[in-house]
Amino acid sequence: MGEKHEIRAVHENNLEEMLKELGIFDDVREGRVKCRFCGKKITLENLGCLYPKNNDISICCSDSKCFVQAIQDSRGA
Secondary structure (H helix, E strand, O other), rough: OOOOOOOOOHHHHHHHHHHHHHOOOOHHOOOOEEEOOOOOOOOOOOEEEEEEOEEEEEEEOOHHHHHHHHHHHHHHO
């Protein structure tokens, strides 16, 4: 087996609260956040994942290609 990684998940019922705590809820709601990989506007409906990167929060859409890139990026690959 390979290296193990911890994955933290947030239920969609708590997503809005988490985004508010991170200070990015209004930016997402108003369309000011883009996917790190494809540049698509992030909405509450298409937000795929958030992860720390270089002391910032990286966000990707729910497109499977972007999600795979986010996993690789979060691992430093």
